[in-house]
Amino acid sequence: MRTIERVVARGVVKTYGATAALRGVNATIEAGRLTLIEGANGSGKSTLLGILGTVIRPTSGSLDYEPLGDDVGTARGTIGWLSHESLAYPDLSGRQNVELAAGFHGLDAHEAWRHAEERFELGSFALRPLRTCSRGQRQRIALARALVHQPSLVLLDEPTTGLDRAGVARLLAVVDAEVERGAAVVVVSHEPEVFRERAAARLVLERGRVVTSAS
Numbered sequence: 713m714r715t716i717e718r719v720v721a722r723g724v725v726k727t728y729g730a731t732a733a734l735r736g737v738n739a740t741i742e743a744g745r746l747t748l749i750e751g752a753n754g755s756g757k758s759t760l761l762g763i764l765g766t767v768i769r770p771t772s773g774s775l776d777y778e779p780l781g782d783d784v785g786t787a788r789g790t791i792g793w794l795s796h797e798s799l800a801y802p803d804l805s806g807r808q809n810v811e812l813a814a815g816f817h818g819l820d821a822h823e824a825w826r827h828a829e830e831r832f833e834l835g836s837f838a839l840r841p842l843r844t845c846s847r848g849q850r851q852r853i854a855l856a857r858a859l860v861h862q863p864s865l866v867l868l869d870e871p872t873t874g875l876d877r878a879g880v881a882r883l884l885a886v887v888d889a890e891v892e893r894g895a896a897v898v899v900v901s902h903e904p905e906v907f908r909e910r911a912a913a914r915l916v917l918e919r920g921r922v923v924t925s926a927s
């Protein structure tokens with residue numbers, strides 16, 4: 713699989729009717745480091761993550777997934793996404809969800825499950841229908857699913873949601889391992905202090921604009 717080394721957003725605008733969610737965002741996301749996106753409710757964080765993840769089309773502006781280029785279809789195969797709506801099937805078990813995602817990426821489902829089970833410490837809860845799992849358990853399965861194909865761009869929207877202290881510690885270990893592996897990891901969080909010390913770059917949004925960009 714070809715990998716993304718850098719994502720460059722230039723002049724990205726996204727409007728929903730009369731609402732301007734993003735008003736000309738310039739940003740560079742680099743591989744091998746954690747980029748933290750911060751901002752108040754409604755400042756455009758999830759919209760920006762959605763655009764980086766190719767699930768939302770910008771109204772104007774451009775995205776370049778270096779060295780793959782601007783074709784979102786090519787980039788999509790190497791993106792891992794953890795979102796509010798974990799995009800998983802509630803009637804399937806966690807294991808089936810992970811195996812399905814592995815199959816989607818052309819991986820051996822059994823092998824992918826064994827690896828995910830060990831890495832994310834997925835206990836017997838992962839064998840029950842997802843809808844019967846707690847929020848924290850679902851979040852762990854969603855993370856396992858998002859990372860099953862070793863994506864080079866990892867997008868995590870509010871990844872601490874529903875996690876207890878041990879869960880947050882486990883999540884941070886996964887974030888560190890992904891950065892170490894060389895992935896570009898982007899986190900949107902209302903708890904930025906949890907990530908700040910390991911974030912090599914920060915983007916602070918205010919009403920659709922980047923007001924602080926530090927690395």
Ligand SMILES: Nc1ncnc2c1ncn2[C@@H]1O[C@H](COP(=O)(O)OP(=O)(O)OP(=O)(O)O)[C@@H](O)[C@H]1O
Binds near residue numbers: 728731753754756760
């Ligand atoms: N599908 C949509 N249709 C209409 N307006 C939208 C849509 N998605 C987002 N918006 C608007 O765009 C703006 C930015 O929303 P976005 O969800 O990106 O903000 P956010 O910073 O992630 O917010 P939060 O911290 O509350 O999750 C908001 O004013 C929101 O109401």
